Amino acid sequence: MTMPVEQLLQRAHTLGADPRNTNFAGGNASAKGEAVDPVTGTAVELMWVKGSGGDLGTLTEAGLAVLRLDRLRALTAVYPGVEREDEMVAAFDFCAFGLGGVAGSGKTQRGAAPSIDTAMHGLLDAAHVDHLHPDAGIAIAAAADGEELTRRIYGDRVVWVPWRRPGFQLGLDIAGIKEANPQAVGVVLGGHGITAWGETSAECEANSLWMIRTAEAYIAEHGAPEPFGPVKPGYEPPADEVRRERAAALFPVVRGLCSTDAPQVGHYTATPEVLDFLARERHPELAALGTSCPDHFLRTKVAPLVVDLPADAPVDDVIGRLRELHAAYREAYRAYYERHATESSPAMRGADPAIVHVPGVGMFSFGRDKQTARVAGEFYVNAINVMRGAEALSTYSPIEESEKFRIEYWELEEAKLRRMPAPKPLATRVALVTGGGSGIGAATARRLAAEGACVVVADRDFAAAEKVAAEIGARAHRPEDVATAVQVDVTDEAQIVSAVRQAVLAFGGIDLIVNNAGLSLSRSLLETTADDWDLQHDVMARGSFLVARESARVMIAQGMGGDIVYIASKNSVFAGPNNVAYGAAKADQAHQVRLLAAELGAHGIRVNGINPDGVVRGSGIFASGWGANRAAVYGVPEDKLGEFYAQRTLLKREVLPEHIAAAVFAVTGGDLSLTTGLHIPVDAGVAAAFLR
Structure with a gap:
């Protein structure tokens, strides 16, 4: 393993281990360095960057894309403009070094697929780059006056970047900002997250953590104490045992409704921050705005289904209301799709909610497997933290619905789904x-x-x-x-x-x-x-x-x-x-x-x-005395009982x-x-x- 790769993995694990820094499978990190080209014998400059779909906290060499920087940066000469920037992702494959394996490792396996953020890392003139989705950072990014907050919190060390969908143009924008602001150590990406850089891995990590902790401290010091409003009468969560009993009664019904288009596995979250959010007066209003960070709403959909009944409503009443709200949600989601879909848009993937809020009970989240369902719930907890921070300082202002649709039904996201392995026969069961x-x-x-x-x-x-x-x-x-x-x-x-x-x-x-x-x-x-x-x-x-x-x-x-x-x-x-x-x-x-x-x-x-x-081998029944008794009945040693049973069968084989x-x-x-x-x-x- 080469030195830049060792440093990159160590930094990725440190940052990814703390959920305050980034969400699971969210963000990416990179390192640049030299390696010998085995064809020419000369040194070439390379970039190692977390590939599409990987997770920083568990990143391995196999999860890295490895690209030649000279070829990657040469793409600027053929860049056709923002309207066709998606074409550049396919061009990244032509920048791969060798088979994409880690240079100097002796491995020849193909590396991970480059992510949409590859240009952000490669075009930046910095040896090490981190792009992260911290709750505190996104709270600034999703605030109505995020640009002013960025200046107030960080001075000229961090620069505001207005919302732009991830891609080649965003990479060019950030590269230009760094060149024009040599004192800057990072940027806040409107509606998205943060990016930080450094000439060493340690410097890059320190800059990333400084940006995150500074935002956290500012929100804690200057934020309003109850940004979600007071607790709504009748919406206080009940005792844990009552809450869990209600959750167990509702969960199968909710799962069935949310599996209308495709079977789903569920996850239940009833952490204090979730129960508190669901009990507050402003919960329905803020939940309707949806999440902001692309990583969030790709997994949570544009908005959750919110049950509008108090915490002590009879379970049968909640079930009846859930059925009504689910039907309305599906109609609203179809209308959302039809408002924004074009002839080139992928087909609608499904109109069921991924997140369901039930006051006094908690949050149910759904996905194609348990991990996907759990992560969707975790991301919505991230979104709650983002809303709290943004509302504490300003007004929560997520990106426009049309932009959310462009992300959700992005052809590049569709390509990522197509790369996923086919589900196993019992998936979702x-x-x-x-x-x-x-x-x-x-x-x-x-x-x-x-x-x-x-x-x-x-x-x-x-x-x-x-x-x-x-x-x-x-x-x-x-x-x-x-x-x-x-x-x-x-x-x-x-x-x-x-x-x-x-x-x-x-x-x-x-x-x-x-x-x-x-x-x-x-x-x-x-x-x-x-x-x-x-x-x-x-x-x-x-x-x-x-x-x-x-x-x-x-x-x-x-x-x-x-x-x-x-x-x-x-x-x-x-x-x-x-x-x-x-x-x-x-x-x-x-x-x-x-x-x-x-x-x-x-x-x-x-x-x-x-x-x-x-069935003798491994059997608890036979080990508990049944085997000895049956062996005695048949007149054979107990350790030969399996063989005895086999010989009396037509196939002469032990079961x-x-x-x-x-x-x-x-x-x-x-x-x-x-x-x-x-x-x-x-x-x-x-x-x-x-x-x-």
């Missing part, structure tokens, strides 16, 4: 797996997550559930964006209700249930006690019923359909010895599949079953937890979308258990 801490449940949770689902790992052994959830989320930026663990004993109705509520608050709802929790006591009829019978029926028959019932409530409220899968057993149809309680409980589960398929089909909810047999997980995916992944009420044997072929 939320799955809850009982008994997910081991064996079949753990394998199923892993498979569903690998296919794109958000997974709730539920188990009586919370430590085991946490371990599986942590393994699933290990590769995510935030593990909780992919999987979360909940503790639940399925014999306890209250715990099931709580687990479903936790799943809803984590991801917005539930789309896929796997009823897997189970146990077995292998005893003859005469040795089976009433307690043995009750325990196995409580866990598998009653427990599955309760999980299905509570989950179906959520699925019906969402109106998005869903899947319920029962992990039943070959023993639900096969009569074996010393197995009366277990076999009867599994038969109960098997018939629940048929009954619920018949009842829930009207709601688009499919119910299917998997009938495994002999593993992963085989059951594959069957769950097969019946929920989309190819069997018209299948319900089915039982799939996964037993390597047991003729006595053939369904007929």
